[in-house]
Amino acid sequence: MSVNVYIPTPFRHLVGNRASVKAEGATVRNVLENLDVQFPGFRQQVFDTEGHLAHHINVYVNQVEIENLAGEATPVASGDEVAVIPALAGGAGPTVMTPEMVERYSRHLIMPQVGSVGQRKIIDASVLIIGAGGLGSPVALYLALAGVGRIGIIDFDVVDRTNLQRQILHQTADIGKRKVISARETLEAHNPNVNVVVHETPITSDNAFEILGQYDMVVNGADNFATRYLVNDAAYLLKKPLIDGSILMFDGQATVYLPGKGCYRCLYPAPPPPGMVPSCAEAGVLGAMCATIGSIQATEVLKLILGVGDLLVNRLLLYDALSLEFRIVKVRRDPECPLCGDNPTIHELIDYEEFCGAPIPHATPA
Amino acid sequence: MPVSVRIPQPLRGLTGNLSIVPGEGGTLASCIEGLESSYPGMRERLMDESGQLRRFVNIYVNGDDVRFIDGLATPLKDGDEVSIVPAVAGG
Numbered sequence: 001m002s003v004n005v006y007i008p009t010p011f012r013h014l015v016g017n018r019a020s021v022k023a024e025g026a027t028v029r030n031v032l033e034n035l036d037v038q039f040p041g042f043r044q045q046v047f048d049t050e051g052h053l054a055h056h057i058n059v060y061v062n063q064v065e066i067e068n069l070a071g072e073a074t075p076v077a078s079g080d081e082v083a084v085i086p087a088l089a090g091g092a093g094p095t096v097m098t099p100e101m102v103e104r105y106s107r108h109l110i111m112p113q114v115g116s117v118g119q120r121k122i123i124d125a126s127v128l129i130i131g132a133g134g135l136g137s138p139v140a141l142y143l144a145l146a147g148v149g150r151i152g153i154i155d156f157d158v159v160d161r162t163n164l165q166r167q168i169l170h171q172t173a174d175i176g177k178r179k180v181i182s183a184r185e186t187l188e189a190h191n192p193n194v195n196v197v198v199h200e201t202p203i204t205s206d207n208a209f210e211i212l213g214q215y216d217m218v219v220n221g222a223d224n225f226a227t228r229y230l231v232n233d234a235a236y237l238l239k240k241p242l243i244d245g246s247i248l249m250f251d252g253q254a255t256v257y258l259p260g261k262g263c264y265r266c267l268y269p270a271p272p273p274p275g276m277v278p279s280c281a282e283a284g285v286l287g288a289m290c291a292t293i294g295s296i297q298a299t300e301v302l303k304l305i306l307g308v309g310d311l312l313v314n315r316l317l318l319y320d321a322l323s324l325e326f327r328i329v330k331v332r333r334d335p336e337c338p339l340c341g342d343n344p345t346i347h348e349l350i351d352y353e354e355f356c357g358a359p360i361p362h363a364t365p366a
Numbered sequence: 367m368p369v370s371v372r373i374p375q376p377l378r379g380l381t382g383n384l385s386i387v388p389g390e391g392g393t394l395a396s397c398i399e400g401l402e403s404s405y406p407g408m409r410e411r412l413m414d415e416s417g418q419l420r421r422f423v424n425i426y427v428n429g430d431d432v433r434f435i436d437g438l439a440t441p442l443k444d445g446d447e448v449s450i451v452p453a454v455a456g457g
Contacts, residue, residue: 225455246453246457268453269422270422318449322385323385329449
Protein backbone atom coordinates (compact mmCIF):
# COMPACT_ATOMS: atom_id res chain seq x y z
CA MET A 1 0.00 0.00 0.00
CA SER A 2 1.75 3.12 -1.20
CA VAL A 3 0.10 6.42 -0.40
CA ASN A 4 1.01 10.00 -1.22
CA VAL A 5 1.69 12.12 1.84
CA TYR A 6 1.47 15.90 1.66
CA ILE A 7 4.15 17.50 3.80
CA PRO A 8 3.48 21.07 4.98
CA THR A 9 6.25 23.66 5.00
CA PRO A 10 7.22 23.29 8.69
CA PHE A 11 8.12 19.61 8.21
CA ARG A 12 9.75 19.75 4.80
CA HIS A 13 13.24 20.07 6.17
CA LEU A 14 12.81 16.49 7.41
CA VAL A 15 12.03 15.11 3.96
CA GLY A 16 14.55 16.84 1.73
CA ASN A 17 12.31 19.87 1.19
CA ARG A 18 9.74 17.95 -0.77
CA ALA A 19 6.04 18.85 -0.63
CA SER A 20 4.93 15.27 -1.15
CA VAL A 21 6.46 11.89 -0.37
CA LYS A 22 5.43 8.26 -0.73
CA ALA A 23 4.84 6.10 2.31
CA GLU A 24 3.74 2.54 3.02
CA GLY A 25 1.15 1.20 5.41
CA ALA A 26 -2.36 -0.18 5.82
CA THR A 27 -3.49 2.43 8.33
CA VAL A 28 -2.70 6.04 9.11
CA ARG A 29 -0.66 4.85 12.11
CA ASN A 30 1.41 2.57 9.86
CA VAL A 31 1.97 5.37 7.38
CA LEU A 32 3.20 7.78 10.04
CA GLU A 33 5.53 5.13 11.48
CA ASN A 34 6.83 4.38 8.03
CA LEU A 35 7.56 8.07 7.52
CA ASP A 36 9.70 8.00 10.66
CA VAL A 37 11.65 5.05 9.28
CA GLN A 38 12.24 6.87 6.02
CA PHE A 39 12.82 10.26 7.59
CA PRO A 40 14.21 9.99 11.12
CA GLY A 41 12.89 12.73 13.35
CA PHE A 42 9.42 12.73 11.85
CA ARG A 43 8.00 10.88 14.85
CA GLN A 44 9.02 13.60 17.28
CA GLN A 45 7.16 16.15 15.19
CA VAL A 46 3.80 14.41 15.10
CA PHE A 47 3.56 12.11 18.15
CA ASP A 48 3.43 13.22 21.76
CA THR A 49 5.59 11.66 24.47
CA GLU A 50 3.02 8.91 25.00
CA GLY A 51 3.17 7.89 21.38
CA HIS A 52 -0.21 9.35 20.38
CA LEU A 53 -0.79 11.80 17.59
CA ALA A 54 -0.09 15.23 19.07
CA HIS A 55 -3.15 17.43 19.62
CA HIS A 56 -1.92 20.16 17.32
CA ILE A 57 -1.49 17.77 14.40
CA ASN A 58 -4.39 17.07 12.07
CA VAL A 59 -4.19 14.23 9.61
CA TYR A 60 -6.40 14.03 6.56
CA VAL A 61 -7.08 11.10 4.27
CA ASN A 62 -8.42 12.24 0.93
CA GLN A 63 -9.25 15.62 2.48
CA VAL A 64 -11.25 14.17 5.38
CA GLU A 65 -9.83 14.57 8.84
CA ILE A 66 -9.17 11.19 10.46
CA GLU A 67 -11.09 12.18 13.61
CA ASN A 68 -14.11 11.94 11.38
CA LEU A 69 -12.97 8.52 10.17
CA ALA A 70 -11.32 5.97 12.43
CA GLY A 71 -8.51 8.04 13.90
CA GLU A 72 -5.05 6.56 13.67
CA ALA A 73 -6.62 3.24 12.70
CA THR A 74 -8.16 4.73 9.58
CA PRO A 75 -7.35 2.34 6.75
CA VAL A 76 -5.59 3.66 3.69
CA ALA A 77 -5.47 2.22 0.20
CA SER A 78 -2.96 2.49 -2.55
CA GLY A 79 -3.03 5.95 -4.12
CA ASP A 80 -4.77 7.65 -1.19
CA GLU A 81 -3.75 11.20 -0.36
CA VAL A 82 -2.65 11.71 3.23
CA ALA A 83 -1.90 15.17 4.62
CA VAL A 84 -0.20 15.94 7.93
CA ILE A 85 -1.13 19.47 8.95
CA PRO A 86 0.03 21.21 12.12
CA ALA A 87 -2.21 23.88 13.63
CA LEU A 88 -0.44 27.16 13.10
CA ALA A 89 0.96 28.78 16.20
CA GLY A 90 -0.94 31.79 17.44
CA GLY A 91 -4.29 30.62 16.15
CA ALA A 92 -7.23 29.80 18.36
CA GLY A 93 -6.73 26.14 17.60
CA PRO A 94 -8.03 24.13 14.73
CA THR A 95 -11.71 24.31 13.89
CA VAL A 96 -13.29 20.97 14.58
CA MET A 97 -15.66 19.70 11.97
CA THR A 98 -18.40 17.50 13.31
CA PRO A 99 -19.49 14.41 11.39
CA GLU A 100 -22.64 16.34 10.47
CA MET A 101 -20.49 19.06 8.92
CA VAL A 102 -18.29 16.58 7.08
CA GLU A 103 -21.40 15.11 5.49
CA ARG A 104 -23.05 18.49 4.86
CA TYR A 105 -19.98 19.93 3.18
CA SER A 106 -18.90 16.74 1.43
CA ARG A 107 -19.31 18.21 -2.07
CA HIS A 108 -16.87 20.92 -1.02
CA LEU A 109 -14.52 18.56 0.77
CA ILE A 110 -13.96 16.34 -2.24
CA MET A 111 -12.75 19.24 -4.37
CA PRO A 112 -9.00 19.75 -4.20
CA GLN A 113 -9.49 23.54 -4.31
CA VAL A 114 -11.53 23.39 -1.11
CA GLY A 115 -10.87 20.22 0.85
CA SER A 116 -10.83 20.09 4.60
CA VAL A 117 -8.39 22.97 4.94
CA GLY A 118 -10.47 25.19 2.67
CA GLN A 119 -13.72 24.31 4.37
CA ARG A 120 -12.19 25.30 7.70
CA LYS A 121 -11.24 28.64 6.16
CA ILE A 122 -14.88 29.08 5.15
CA ILE A 123 -16.07 28.12 8.63
CA ASP A 124 -13.61 30.53 10.22
CA ALA A 125 -14.58 33.41 7.93
CA SER A 126 -16.86 36.32 8.70
CA VAL A 127 -18.72 38.30 6.07
CA LEU A 128 -20.94 41.37 6.39
CA ILE A 129 -23.80 41.72 3.93
CA ILE A 130 -25.21 45.20 3.34
CA GLY A 131 -28.94 44.79 2.89
CA ALA A 132 -31.21 41.75 3.18
CA GLY A 133 -32.85 42.53 -0.14
CA GLY A 134 -32.58 41.37 -3.72
CA LEU A 135 -28.82 40.80 -3.78
CA GLY A 136 -28.29 40.27 -0.06
CA SER A 137 -30.77 37.38 -0.10
CA PRO A 138 -28.97 35.00 -2.48
CA VAL A 139 -25.55 36.06 -1.19
CA ALA A 140 -26.52 35.35 2.42
CA LEU A 141 -28.21 32.10 1.51
CA TYR A 142 -25.28 30.68 -0.45
CA LEU A 143 -22.74 31.80 2.11
CA ALA A 144 -24.78 30.20 4.87
CA LEU A 145 -25.13 26.98 2.90
CA ALA A 146 -21.37 27.04 2.27
CA GLY A 147 -20.80 27.24 6.01
CA VAL A 148 -19.39 30.75 6.42
CA GLY A 149 -19.08 30.80 10.18
CA ARG A 150 -20.26 34.32 10.95
CA ILE A 151 -22.60 36.19 8.64
CA GLY A 152 -23.56 39.75 9.53
CA ILE A 153 -26.65 41.28 7.99
CA ILE A 154 -27.43 44.95 8.23
CA ASP A 155 -30.88 46.22 7.30
CA PHE A 156 -33.33 48.55 8.98
CA ASP A 157 -36.34 47.60 6.90
CA VAL A 158 -39.45 45.48 7.31
CA VAL A 159 -40.56 42.83 4.84
CA ASP A 160 -43.35 43.99 2.55
CA ARG A 161 -45.21 42.24 -0.21
CA THR A 162 -43.30 44.00 -3.00
CA ASN A 163 -40.08 42.37 -1.73
CA LEU A 164 -41.30 38.84 -2.30
CA GLN A 165 -40.92 38.87 -6.09
CA ARG A 166 -37.13 38.62 -5.66
CA GLN A 167 -35.94 38.55 -2.04
CA ILE A 168 -35.60 34.85 -1.35
CA LEU A 169 -34.76 35.23 2.33
CA HIS A 170 -38.34 36.27 3.01
CA GLN A 171 -41.65 34.52 2.53
CA THR A 172 -45.29 35.55 2.52
CA ALA A 173 -45.71 34.85 6.22
CA ASP A 174 -42.81 37.20 6.96
CA ILE A 175 -44.65 40.32 5.76
CA GLY A 176 -44.39 42.90 8.51
CA LYS A 177 -41.42 41.17 10.12
CA ARG A 178 -38.08 42.91 10.50
CA LYS A 179 -35.92 41.83 7.57
CA VAL A 180 -32.90 40.93 9.66
CA ILE A 181 -35.03 38.64 11.83
CA SER A 182 -36.67 37.00 8.83
CA ALA A 183 -33.21 36.61 7.27
CA ARG A 184 -31.77 35.00 10.38
CA GLU A 185 -34.63 32.52 10.65
CA THR A 186 -34.23 31.48 7.02
CA LEU A 187 -30.47 31.12 7.23
CA GLU A 188 -30.54 29.18 10.49
CA ALA A 189 -33.13 26.84 9.06
CA HIS A 190 -30.82 26.17 6.12
CA ASN A 191 -27.68 25.72 8.17
CA PRO A 192 -27.77 25.74 11.98
CA ASN A 193 -23.95 25.72 12.09
CA VAL A 194 -23.83 29.34 10.99
CA ASN A 195 -23.80 32.26 13.39
CA VAL A 196 -26.04 34.97 11.93
CA VAL A 197 -25.42 38.39 13.49
CA VAL A 198 -28.13 40.96 12.88
CA HIS A 199 -27.60 44.71 12.76
CA GLU A 200 -31.05 46.26 12.69
CA THR A 201 -30.11 49.78 11.75
CA PRO A 202 -29.45 51.88 8.69
CA ILE A 203 -25.74 52.01 7.96
CA THR A 204 -24.45 55.52 8.61
CA SER A 205 -21.18 57.40 8.86
CA ASP A 206 -21.51 57.03 12.63
CA ASN A 207 -21.79 53.25 12.80
CA ALA A 208 -20.06 52.02 9.62
CA PHE A 209 -16.56 51.58 11.07
CA GLU A 210 -17.83 49.85 14.17
CA ILE A 211 -19.94 47.39 12.17
CA LEU A 212 -17.65 46.74 9.18
CA GLY A 213 -14.71 46.37 11.55
CA GLN A 214 -16.20 43.16 12.94
CA TYR A 215 -15.91 41.27 9.66
CA ASP A 216 -13.27 39.98 7.24
CA MET A 217 -14.97 41.36 4.15
CA VAL A 218 -18.08 43.19 2.99
CA VAL A 219 -20.69 42.36 0.35
CA ASN A 220 -22.63 45.27 -1.07
CA GLY A 221 -26.31 44.76 -1.71
CA ALA A 222 -27.37 48.35 -1.04
CA ASP A 223 -30.19 49.90 -3.01
CA ASN A 224 -29.05 53.52 -3.23
CA PHE A 225 -26.00 55.53 -4.23
CA ALA A 226 -25.41 57.23 -0.88
CA THR A 227 -25.05 53.89 0.90
CA ARG A 228 -22.81 52.57 -1.88
CA TYR A 229 -20.35 55.46 -1.52
CA LEU A 230 -20.48 55.16 2.27
CA VAL A 231 -19.77 51.43 2.22
CA ASN A 232 -17.02 51.89 -0.35
CA ASP A 233 -15.25 54.52 1.72
CA ALA A 234 -15.62 52.63 4.99
CA ALA A 235 -14.37 49.37 3.47
CA TYR A 236 -11.36 51.08 1.91
CA LEU A 237 -10.43 53.01 5.05
CA LEU A 238 -10.66 49.77 7.08
CA LYS A 239 -8.74 47.86 4.36
CA LYS A 240 -11.56 45.36 3.90
CA PRO A 241 -12.29 43.70 0.55
CA LEU A 242 -15.62 44.85 -0.91
CA ILE A 243 -17.57 42.51 -3.14
CA ASP A 244 -19.84 44.78 -5.11
CA GLY A 245 -22.93 44.13 -7.18
CA SER A 246 -25.87 46.12 -8.48
CA ILE A 247 -28.95 45.46 -10.57
CA LEU A 248 -31.65 47.38 -12.39
CA MET A 249 -34.31 46.13 -14.78
CA PHE A 250 -32.48 43.53 -16.93
CA ASP A 251 -28.96 44.85 -16.22
CA GLY A 252 -26.45 43.73 -13.64
CA GLN A 253 -22.92 44.72 -12.66
CA ALA A 254 -20.40 43.09 -10.35
CA THR A 255 -16.81 43.69 -9.32
CA VAL A 256 -14.45 43.17 -6.39
CA TYR A 257 -12.50 45.99 -4.77
CA LEU A 258 -9.35 45.01 -2.94
CA PRO A 259 -7.78 47.85 -0.94
CA GLY A 260 -5.21 49.61 -3.08
CA LYS A 261 -6.51 48.18 -6.34
CA GLY A 262 -9.19 50.70 -7.11
CA CYS A 263 -12.55 51.48 -5.55
CA TYR A 264 -16.10 52.49 -6.40
CA ARG A 265 -14.99 56.12 -6.68
CA CYS A 266 -12.38 55.12 -9.27
CA LEU A 267 -15.13 53.46 -11.30
CA TYR A 268 -17.82 56.10 -10.81
CA PRO A 269 -16.26 59.31 -9.46
CA ALA A 270 -19.58 60.95 -8.63
CA PRO A 271 -23.16 59.85 -8.13
CA PRO A 272 -25.86 60.86 -10.58
CA PRO A 273 -27.98 63.84 -9.67
CA PRO A 274 -31.12 62.68 -7.86
CA GLY A 275 -33.68 61.36 -10.33
CA MET A 276 -31.20 60.87 -13.19
CA VAL A 277 -30.79 57.12 -12.68
CA PRO A 278 -33.91 55.34 -11.51
CA SER A 279 -34.01 52.93 -8.59
CA CYS A 280 -35.48 49.42 -8.67
CA ALA A 281 -38.61 50.85 -7.05
CA GLU A 282 -38.92 53.35 -9.89
CA ALA A 283 -37.81 51.28 -12.88
CA GLY A 284 -38.24 47.71 -11.71
CA VAL A 285 -35.94 44.72 -11.70
CA LEU A 286 -36.42 41.19 -12.95
CA GLY A 287 -36.35 39.08 -9.80
CA ALA A 288 -34.18 36.34 -11.24
CA MET A 289 -31.46 38.92 -11.99
CA CYS A 290 -30.75 39.00 -8.26
CA ALA A 291 -29.69 35.38 -8.28
CA THR A 292 -27.30 35.85 -11.19
CA ILE A 293 -25.43 38.79 -9.71
CA GLY A 294 -25.79 37.66 -6.08
CA SER A 295 -24.44 34.24 -6.95
CA ILE A 296 -21.41 35.82 -8.60
CA GLN A 297 -20.84 37.90 -5.47
CA ALA A 298 -21.13 34.83 -3.22
CA THR A 299 -18.75 32.91 -5.47
CA GLU A 300 -16.19 35.71 -5.30
CA VAL A 301 -16.47 35.75 -1.50
CA LEU A 302 -15.75 32.03 -1.35
CA LYS A 303 -12.84 32.32 -3.82
CA LEU A 304 -11.41 35.12 -1.72
CA ILE A 305 -11.73 33.07 1.47
CA LEU A 306 -10.18 30.02 -0.19
CA GLY A 307 -7.50 31.95 -2.03
CA VAL A 308 -8.27 30.20 -5.30
CA GLY A 309 -8.76 31.39 -8.85
CA ASP A 310 -8.73 34.86 -10.34
CA LEU A 311 -10.95 37.33 -8.54
CA LEU A 312 -13.14 39.86 -10.30
CA VAL A 313 -10.59 42.53 -9.36
CA ASN A 314 -9.85 45.43 -11.72
CA ARG A 315 -12.64 44.08 -13.87
CA LEU A 316 -16.30 45.07 -14.05
CA LEU A 317 -18.65 42.32 -15.13
CA LEU A 318 -21.62 43.56 -17.13
CA TYR A 319 -24.62 41.30 -17.49
CA ASP A 320 -27.26 42.18 -20.06
CA ALA A 321 -30.05 39.68 -19.52
CA LEU A 322 -32.10 40.82 -22.51
CA SER A 323 -29.37 40.06 -25.01
CA LEU A 324 -27.91 37.38 -22.71
CA GLU A 325 -24.43 38.74 -22.84
CA PHE A 326 -21.73 38.85 -20.22
CA ARG A 327 -18.95 41.32 -20.88
CA ILE A 328 -16.00 42.53 -18.87
CA VAL A 329 -14.47 46.00 -18.94
CA LYS A 330 -11.41 47.22 -17.07
CA VAL A 331 -11.51 48.91 -13.69
CA ARG A 332 -8.41 50.93 -12.89
CA ARG A 333 -7.24 52.53 -9.71
CA ASP A 334 -7.44 56.25 -10.43
CA PRO A 335 -4.31 58.08 -9.23
CA GLU A 336 -6.58 61.12 -8.86
CA CYS A 337 -9.13 59.26 -6.71
CA PRO A 338 -9.92 61.34 -3.62
CA LEU A 339 -10.13 58.15 -1.53
CA CYS A 340 -7.53 55.68 -2.79
CA GLY A 341 -5.49 57.85 -5.19
CA ASP A 342 -1.95 59.12 -4.79
CA ASN A 343 -2.98 62.24 -2.86
CA PRO A 344 -6.17 61.30 -1.08
CA THR A 345 -8.36 64.00 0.43
CA ILE A 346 -10.90 61.69 2.06
CA HIS A 347 -9.52 60.32 5.31
CA GLU A 348 -12.76 59.80 7.18
CA LEU A 349 -16.40 59.21 6.42
CA ILE A 350 -18.27 62.20 5.06
CA ASP A 351 -21.90 63.27 4.78
CA TYR A 352 -23.10 60.95 2.02
CA GLU A 353 -26.59 62.39 1.86
CA GLU A 354 -25.06 65.74 1.02
CA PHE A 355 -22.58 64.12 -1.40
CA CYS A 356 -25.39 62.40 -3.27
CA GLY A 357 -27.95 65.12 -2.84
CA ALA A 358 -30.36 62.50 -1.63
CA PRO A 359 -31.21 61.02 1.73
CA ILE A 360 -30.11 57.54 2.71
CA PRO A 361 -33.52 55.91 3.03
CA HIS A 362 -34.68 56.02 6.64
CA ALA A 363 -31.20 56.94 7.86
CA THR A 364 -32.46 60.16 9.34
CA PRO A 365 -35.37 60.03 11.73
CA ALA A 366 -38.48 61.49 10.15
CA MET B 367 -20.02 51.95 -40.07
CA PRO B 368 -16.62 52.50 -38.55
CA VAL B 369 -17.50 51.78 -34.90
CA SER B 370 -20.29 50.05 -33.01
CA VAL B 371 -21.83 51.63 -29.94
CA ARG B 372 -23.41 49.56 -27.19
CA ILE B 373 -26.40 51.31 -25.71
CA PRO B 374 -27.41 50.50 -22.12
CA GLN B 375 -31.02 49.74 -21.32
CA PRO B 376 -31.82 53.15 -19.78
CA LEU B 377 -30.84 54.87 -23.05
CA ARG B 378 -32.54 52.47 -25.45
CA GLY B 379 -35.65 54.62 -25.39
CA LEU B 380 -33.64 57.01 -27.53
CA THR B 381 -32.51 54.36 -30.03
CA GLY B 382 -35.81 52.61 -30.65
CA ASN B 383 -34.70 49.80 -28.34
CA LEU B 384 -31.57 49.05 -30.33
CA SER B 385 -28.80 47.75 -28.09
CA ILE B 386 -26.05 48.28 -30.68
CA VAL B 387 -26.00 51.19 -33.10
CA PRO B 388 -23.42 52.30 -35.67
CA GLY B 389 -21.27 55.28 -34.78
CA GLU B 390 -18.83 57.56 -36.51
CA GLY B 391 -15.12 57.27 -36.04
CA GLY B 392 -12.64 60.06 -35.52
CA THR B 393 -12.85 60.86 -31.83
CA LEU B 394 -15.28 60.00 -29.08
CA ALA B 395 -16.54 63.59 -29.23
CA SER B 396 -17.41 63.31 -32.92
CA CYS B 397 -18.99 59.93 -32.27
CA ILE B 398 -21.25 61.44 -29.61
CA GLU B 399 -22.22 64.26 -31.95
CA GLY B 400 -23.12 61.67 -34.57
CA LEU B 401 -25.25 59.80 -32.02
CA GLU B 402 -26.96 63.05 -31.07
CA SER B 403 -27.97 63.74 -34.67
CA SER B 404 -29.33 60.20 -35.09
CA TYR B 405 -30.81 59.94 -31.61
CA PRO B 406 -31.58 63.38 -30.24
CA GLY B 407 -31.17 63.58 -26.48
CA MET B 408 -28.16 61.28 -26.35
CA ARG B 409 -25.61 64.05 -25.84
CA GLU B 410 -27.40 65.37 -22.78
CA ARG B 411 -27.44 61.90 -21.24
CA LEU B 412 -23.68 61.49 -21.69
CA MET B 413 -22.35 65.02 -21.16
CA ASP B 414 -23.10 67.74 -18.66
CA GLU B 415 -23.82 71.41 -19.34
CA SER B 416 -20.13 72.25 -19.47
CA GLY B 417 -19.52 69.66 -22.18
CA GLN B 418 -17.73 67.18 -19.93
CA LEU B 419 -18.55 63.50 -19.76
CA ARG B 420 -20.89 62.80 -16.87
CA ARG B 421 -19.09 61.23 -13.96
CA PHE B 422 -21.65 58.50 -13.33
CA VAL B 423 -21.67 57.29 -16.95
CA ASN B 424 -18.59 55.44 -18.11
CA ILE B 425 -17.66 55.08 -21.74
CA TYR B 426 -15.34 52.26 -22.71
CA VAL B 427 -13.49 51.81 -25.97
CA ASN B 428 -12.68 48.15 -26.45
CA GLY B 429 -13.11 47.61 -22.72
CA ASP B 430 -10.93 50.52 -21.61
CA ASP B 431 -12.41 53.47 -19.71
CA VAL B 432 -11.90 56.62 -21.81
CA ARG B 433 -11.13 58.60 -18.65
CA PHE B 434 -7.86 56.66 -18.62
CA ILE B 435 -7.27 57.16 -22.34
CA ASP B 436 -7.98 60.64 -23.65
CA GLY B 437 -11.54 61.42 -22.61
CA LEU B 438 -13.63 62.96 -25.35
CA ALA B 439 -10.50 63.21 -27.53
CA THR B 440 -10.03 59.43 -27.43
CA PRO B 441 -9.44 58.38 -31.05
CA LEU B 442 -11.75 55.79 -32.61
CA LYS B 443 -10.77 53.57 -35.47
CA ASP B 444 -12.68 51.18 -37.69
CA GLY B 445 -14.15 48.27 -35.79
CA ASP B 446 -13.77 49.79 -32.34
CA GLU B 447 -16.46 48.94 -29.83
CA VAL B 448 -17.77 51.80 -27.74
CA SER B 449 -19.74 50.83 -24.62
CA ILE B 450 -21.83 53.19 -22.54
CA VAL B 451 -22.18 51.97 -18.95
CA PRO B 452 -24.11 54.05 -16.42
CA ALA B 453 -23.86 53.44 -12.69
CA VAL B 454 -26.79 51.54 -11.26
CA ALA B 455 -27.50 51.29 -7.57
CA GLY B 456 -30.25 48.69 -7.30
CA GLY B 457 -29.78 45.89 -4.83
